[in-house]
Amino acid sequence: MNILSFFGKRDESASVAKNRLQILLAHERADDGSDALLISSLREDILAVVAKRVDIDPDSVRLEMDRTGDVTTLGIDIELPAARAS
Secondary structure (H helix, E strand, O other), rough: OOHHHHHHHHHHHHHHHHHHHHHHHHHHHHHOOOHHHHHHHHHHHHHHHOOOOOOHHHHEEEEEEEEEOOOOOOEEEEEEOOOOOO
């Protein structure tokens, strides 16, 4: 067994570890951006559906996504106009 080949394996192992870390970091960064994009898209869709039935201010629709462990919750807050007296 050549001593240089033994050290070569360490370089390969370090390279694999570095690649795995880069993939992990890229995945975490992608999660941060995708949540904002998802919330924005959901907000627009919800606004369009509610606006078909009720006249609402677009700024009155608020969404919040919360991740706790394996559970993701989506909170929706819509300010509806006061009911008119007939």
